[in-house]
Amino acid sequence: MFMKTSMNAIAVVRRLFLVLFQCKKLLFLLCVGLCVKSLYHVMNTLGRHIENGTLYTVFGGDLFMDASGQELGDRATWRHVGACQRRFVWRKPFLRRFKYHWEPFLTxxxxxxxxxxxxxxxxxxxxxxxxxxxxxxxxxxxxxxxxxxxxxxxxxxxxxxxxxxxxxxxxxxxxxxxxxxxxxxxxxxxxxxxxxxxxxxxxxxxxxxxxxxxxxxxxxxxxxxxxxxxxxxxxxxxxxxxxxxxxxxxxxxxxxxxxxxxxxxxxxxxxxxxxxxxxxxxxxxxxxxxxxxxxxxxxxxxxxxxxxxxxxxxxxxxxxxxxxxxxxxxxxxxxxxxxxxxxxxxxxxxxxxxxxxxxxxxxxxxxxxxxxxxxxxxxxxxxx
Known part of the structure; x- marks a missing residue:
C-alpha cells in the first residue's frame, strides 16, 4: 500500500513538472510573439512613412520625427530597428527603384x-x-x-x-x-x-x-x-x-x-x-x-x-x-x-x-x- 501511494505521488510530481514545463514553454512563445508583434508594429509604422516619402530626423536628441514634424517614437523604440536597418529602409523614398526581380548580373x-x-x-x-x-x-x-x-x-x-x-x-x-x-x-x-x-x-x-x-x-x-x-x-x-x-x-x-x-x-x-x-x-x-x-x-x-x-x-x-x-x-x-x-x-x-x-x-x-x-x-x- 505504501509503495503504491509513493508511486502515485511520483506520478503526480511528474505531471506537475510536465505542466510547469509546458507553461514555461507557453510563456516563452508568448514573449516571442509579443516581441515579433512589437517589431512588426515598428517596421509597419516605418514602412508607412517610407511609402509617403518622408525623411526621418532627430529633434532634441530624443524624438524621431518625419519631415512634417510628426513624432515617430523615442530613441529606445528606434533602437530595436538598428542603425543598419534604418539606413537600408531610408533609401526607398530617395532611390525609388527597389524591385524583387532586380538582377545585378546578366544571365x-x-x-x-x-x-x-x-x-x-x-x-x-x-x-x-x-x-x-x-x-x-x-x-x-x-x-x-x-x-x-x-x-x-x-x-x-x-x-x-x-x-x-x-x-x-x-x-x-x-x-x-x-x-x-x-x-x-x-x-x-x-x-x-x-x-x-x-x-x-x-x-x-x-x-x-x-x-x-x-x-x-x-x-x-x-x-x-x-x-x-x-x-x-x-x-x-x-x-x-x-x-x-x-x-x-x-x-x-x-x-x-x-x-x-x-x-x-x-x-x-x-x-x-x-x-x-x-x-x-x-x-x-x-x-x-x-x-x-x-x-x-x-x-x-x-x-x-x-x-x-x-x-x-x-x-x-x-x-x-x-x-x-x-x-x-x-x-x-x-x-x-x-x-x-x-x-x-x-x-x-x-x-x-x-x-x-x-x-x-x-x-x-x-x-x-x-x-x-x-x-x-x-x-x-x-x-x-
Whole structure:
C-alpha cells in the first residue's frame, strides 16, 4: 500500500513538472510573439512613412520625427530597428527603384526573357530598347554567346547571407591618399574596387581585401591576381558592343585579337578563374544614370564606374560606405585625379560623365544618411 501511494505521488510530481514545463514553454512563445508583434508594429509604422516619402530626423536628441514634424517614437523604440536597418529602409523614398526581380548580373535566363512579349518588367523593356551601355539592343546575340563561356552567371550566395551586410565602394580619387583608413576599409564585409586601381603599394590608405572589382576592357588589369584576391568576383561592365568581343577573345585565348575601336589599348591576355567572372546587367548602368543621377538622355553622358558600383552596392548591402570619391575642381591644376598617380591624369577621359551631377547626388545621399563617406571632408573640399 505504501509503495503504491509513493508511486502515485511520483506520478503526480511528474505531471506537475510536465505542466510547469509546458507553461514555461507557453510563456516563452508568448514573449516571442509579443516581441515579433512589437517589431512588426515598428517596421509597419516605418514602412508607412517610407511609402509617403518622408525623411526621418532627430529633434532634441530624443524624438524621431518625419519631415512634417510628426513624432515617430523615442530613441529606445528606434533602437530595436538598428542603425543598419534604418539606413537600408531610408533609401526607398530617395532611390525609388527597389524591385524583387532586380538582377545585378546578366544571365542566359535574362536573355531568354527578352523573347517574351509583352514585357513583364521595366528591366526587360530597357534591355531590349536601349543600346549599350544601357541595354542590349543590337547586342543580344553577342551577349548571349559570351555568357555561354561562363559556368556561373548569378550572384554568389555568399553575398546575401548576412543580415546586416556592410559594404564599401573604394573610389580611385586622390582624396583617400594619406588618410590611413586601410584597416577600416578591410573591416567591411564586402569591398568593391574599380578598374585597374592597385592595392599592393597603397594598402595603408585603401586596404588590401577585394570582394568585387568592376572593370571594362580599357581598364582591365593585365595580371588581375596581382591586385586582387583569389576569390574576388570580377565584374565585367560592357559599354559598347566591341567589349563583348574583347572578353570572348581573351577567354578563348584567340591569337589575332581585335585592336581597333578602343580608346585605350586593352590587355591582349587576361587570365582569371572563369567561375569568378560575371557580366554586369546594363540595367544597373541605366539605373545609375537616369534614376539616380537623372541625367538627360540627349546629353549622351553616363555614370562613372564609381556611381555604377555604388548603385550595385546599394542593392546588395544594408549599410553602404564610400571612400576615395570626388575629383579635383576645374581650377585645380595641382591635385592628381587618382591616388596611385605620381603625375596628373588626363581629364579628357572624363568628358562622357557629368561630374557636377555626381558630386551633388553624392552629397545629397550623405546628407540624408543613405551612405557615409569615410573621407567626407576631403571629398567636399576637392569639389569646391
Amino acid at each position: 542566359s535566363k535574362s536573355i531568354y526573357s527578352l523573347l517574351d512579349r509583352p514585357f513583364k518588367q521595366e528591366l526587360e523593356e530597357v534591355l531590349w530598347l536601349h543600346k549599350l551601355p544601357f541595354g542590349l539592343h543590337s547586342s543580344v546575340l553577342s551577349a548571349f554567346s559570351t555568357l555561354q563561356l561562363l559556368p556561373e552567371q548569378d550572384l554568389p550566395g555568399s553575398f546575401g547571407r548576412l543580415w546586416c551586410q556592410r559594404c564599401i565602394v573604394v573610389g580611385n580619387g586622390y582624396s583617400v591618399h594619406g588618410q590611413h583608413i586601410g584597416k577600416m576599409i578591410d573591416s567591411h564585409h564586402v569591398i568593391i574596387r574599380l578598374n585597374d586601381a592597385p592595392v599592393k603599394e597603397y594598402k595603408k590608405d585603401v586596404g588590401e581585401r577585394t570582394s568585387i572589382r568592376l572593370f571594362f576592357p580599357e581598364s582591365a588589369l593585365p595580371d588581375p591576381l596581382e591586385n586582387s584576391d583569389n576569390n574576388t568576383l570580377m565584374v565585367f561592365v560592357p559599354f559598347k558592343p566591341l567589349d563583348f568581343l574583347w572578353l570572348r577573345e581573351v577567354l578563348l585565348k584567340t591569337k589575332n585579337k581585335t585592336k581597333e575601336g578602343f580608346w585605350r589599348q586593352p590587355p591582349q591576355e587576361w587570365n582569371w578563374n572563369i567561375s569568378q567572372l560575371r557580366i554586369l546587367n546594363p540595367y544597373v548602368t541605366y539605373e545609375a544614370t537616369y534614376k539616380l543621377l537623372q541625367l538627360n538622355a540627349s546629353s549622351g553622358r553616363y555614370a562613372t564606374t564609381g556611381i555604377i558600383a555604388l548603385n550595385l552596392a546599394l542593392h546588395l548591402c544594408q549599410e553602404v560606405n564610400i571612400a576615395g570619391f570626388g575629383y579635383p575642381g576645374n581650377h585645380d591644376t595641382t591635385t592628381p585625379i587618382h591616388y596611385y598617380n605620381t603625375g596628373l591624369s588626363r581629364k579628357n577621359e572624363l568628358f562622357q560623365h557629368n561630374l557636377t551631377a555626381e558630386r551633388n547626388w553624392l552629397l545629397k545621399m550623405i546628407e540624408w544618411g543613405v551612405i557615409a563617406d569615410l573621407t567626407s571632408h576631403t571629398f567636399q573640399a576637392q569639389n569646391d
